Amino acid sequence: MSKHVELKNHQREIYYFRLRLALSIAFVMTLMLILLARFFYLQVVRHDYYQTLAESNRISVVPIVPNRGLILDRNGVVMAHNYSGYTLEITPSKTHGLEETINELATLIEITPKDRKRFKKLLAERRDFETLMIRNRLSDEEVARFAAQQYRFPGVEIKARLFRDYPFGEKTAHLIGYIGRINQTDVERLEENDLAANYRGSDYIGKAGLEQSYESELHGTTGVEEVEVDSGGRAVRMLSRSAPVSGNTLVLSVDAKLQEIAEQAFGNYRGALVAIDPRNGEVLAFVSKPGYDPSLFIDGIDPQNWDELNNSPDTPLNNRALRGQYPPGSTIKPFMALAGLHYGERSPSYTISDPGFFTLPGSSHQYRDWKKGGHGSVDLFKSIVVSCDTYYYGLATQMGIDRIFEYLSGFGFGKKTGIDLGRKTEQGYDGESSGLLPSQEWKMRRFKQKWYAGDTVSVGIGQGYNLVTPMQLAMATATLANNGVAYLPHLVREVRSTRSGESRLIVPKQTGELKIPADQIDLVKRAMLAVTQPGGTASQAAQGAPYHIAGKTGTAQVVGMKQGEKYDASKLDERHRDHAWFIAFAPAEQPTIALVVLAENGGHGGGTAAPIARKVMDYHLLGKVPQPLPDSAATGEPEHD
Helix, strand or coil, X not given: CCCCCCCCCHHHHHHHHHHHHHHHHHHHHHHHHHHHHHHHHHHHHCHHHHHXXXXXXXXXXXXXXXXXXXXXXXXXXXXXXEEEEEXXXXXXXXXXXXXXXXXXXXXXXXXXXXXXXXXXHHHHHCCXXXXXXXXXXXXXXXXXXXXXXXXXXXXXXXXXXXXXXXXXXXXXXXXHCEEEECCHHHHHHHHHCCCHHHHCCCCEEEEEHHHHHCHHHHCCECEEEEEXXXXXXXXXXXXXXXXXXXXXXXXXXXXXXXXXXXXXXXXXXXXXXXXXXXXXXXXEEEEEECCCCHHHHCCCCCHHHHHHHHHCCCCXXXXXXXXXXXXXXXXXXXXXXXXXXXCCCCCCCCEEEECCEEECCCCCCEEECCCCCCCEEEEHHHHHHCCCHHHHHHHHHHHCHHHHHHHHHCCCCCCCCCCCCCCEEXXXXXXXXXXXXXXHHHHHHHHCCCCCHHHHHHHCCCCCCCEECHHHHHHHHHHHHCCCEEECCECEEEEECCCCCCEEECCCCEEEECCCXXXXXXXXXXXXXXXXCCCCCCHHHHCCCCCCCEEEEEEECCCCCCCCCCCCHHHCCHHHCCEEEEEEEECCCCCCEEEEEEECCCCCCCCCHHHXXXXXXXHHHHCCCCCCCCCHHHCCCCCXX
C-alpha cells in the first residue's frame, strides 16, 4: 500500500503570518496613538487644570477665623468678650467606629449625655464630616490626660478656640443677644449677600440682640494660610499668610450699672424698662424681665433647657421691651390732652363736672371713672394730675377716632421706632412690634365692621383696641420731654475700627418735629410735674428727690370688669391683675432722661412702677442707689393711676 504524504503550503502560512503581524503592528500603533493623544490632552490641552489640581494637593489653604469684636458700655465696662479654651474634637471620617471612639474617650474625659446629644445634632447638620466638637472648656488636667493617650484615637484632637462670654448673663440677654452655630439658613443668607467666603472656617454667627444686628461689624475679616503638605497631608512649610482682622468694638450708649440697678429694682416682677436721653435718642437702659442665660444657645441649646424656656409661663424668651404689646392705660392722657389743645376741643380753662362716670349722648350705658363719686370740677391740668377718666371719655368722643389717630401717630404710636435691634434689612431692623393705634379704616380692614362711638370712649383712656410696646411709649415720652423733637433711638454710640484704630461716632438722627405751641406743652409738662407732687398719683415715689420729676402713672386692664363691679386684686389670679405703667422725665426743667416702666400684673403705676423708675433716675442723676422706698399704700396717697 502506498502512503500519501501531505506537503505544507508555505506561501499560505507566510501570508497569514504577515497578516497577523500587520494586524498586531496596527493594533500596537493604534494603542500608541491613543496613548500619545491622551498624553497630549492631559499635558497640553488640560495642562492648566491639572497643574491647579496638583498645586491644590500640594498646597492646603487654611482659613484663619478672626476674633469677634468686643461690646462695651458707655463707660468701657465689658458686656461681651472672648476667652481662650480647649475643645475635644472628632473628625468622623477618620475614626474607626464613631460610637466606640466616644465611649473610649469617656473613660479619659467626662462626656455627659448633653455633650453626646449636642454632638449628634452637629453631626446631622454637617454632612461633610468636618471636625466636630464633642467637649468644650477642657481643664489643663483633662488636656494632659488625653495628650498621653492620643495615639489611641485617630481622628480625635485637642484644639484651642475662642469662646464668647457675657459677664452680665441674663441681665443683658435681650440687649446683647447671643451667637450660635451657623445653620443652613444662615449659609443661604450669607451666600445671597456674597458673604460666604468671609465665613470660611467660622462656626458662629450673631443670632439675637446686638450680636445679630451688628454682625457685620463684630465678625471681622477671615485670614488665610497657604501651607505646603506632603502626600500624607502633613504640613511641610508655610508658603504665605494673610492675617485675619478682628471684629470692630461696639461702644454702647447703655450704662451697665444703670442696667443692673433697673434689673434689681424689678424684684420678682415681670416687665420692661426703657430709658432714653431725649436730647439725642441714646438708650441708657434696656430691660426685659425675666431674661435667660445667653450662653445656653452658643453651642446649641439642649432639649431640656429649651423646653424650660419655651414653656415657662414667664416667657423669658419674649423681649417685652421691644415685642410686648399692652394697653397704655392712663399714660396716654398727656398725649390726648395735647391733641385736645391742638384741635381746639379743650382750652386750659375748660372745666367739666365729674360725677364719676360718662354717658354717651343717646345711651344709658355708663363708663365709670376709677374714683367712685368722681373728682368734682376738673380742668385739663387737674385731669392729668388726678388721672380723671371721665374727662378723657368726653374728650375722645368729641375729637373722634380719626383725629386721635392722626395726632398720636405724630408721637410714634402704632409705628416701629427703628431702634437698632434685630436683623438688619434694607428697611431697617426687624426686631420690634408696631403696636396698634386704631382707626376706622383699620377696624373695617381687620373685622369688616364699622367704628362705633363706644370704641372711641375706651381709646381715650388707653384701653380698647390701643396697644403699645414699652419702646414706643418711651420714645413718645422722650419726644414730649424734648418739646416735640424726636430722635432715632439707638444703642450703639461708637464703633471702633480694629483695622485703622479710628472711632466712628453714631451721629444722632432727628426723625421728626411736632410744632407744639410752647404754652400747650408747658401746661402738660407742669401737670406731669404735679403728678409727682403731694396730691398726685405718683407723689410717694418722688418724695425727697432733690430734682423735679415729671411723670404719669397708668393702669392697664388685663381682664374686663362687669358693670358696677369693683376691682379687687386680692380676688384675682396674679396673672389676671392689672399691669402697672409709669412714664417720666427728669430733671423736669431740662430733661436728660426719659423712661417708661411696665410691671406686668403689678397693679397701680404709682405703687409699683414709679418706685422702680425713681431708683433708675436717682442713679442716673445723682450717681447713687436710693434706699428702699416706703409703701405708698400706707401713706393715704391715691391708690389708682
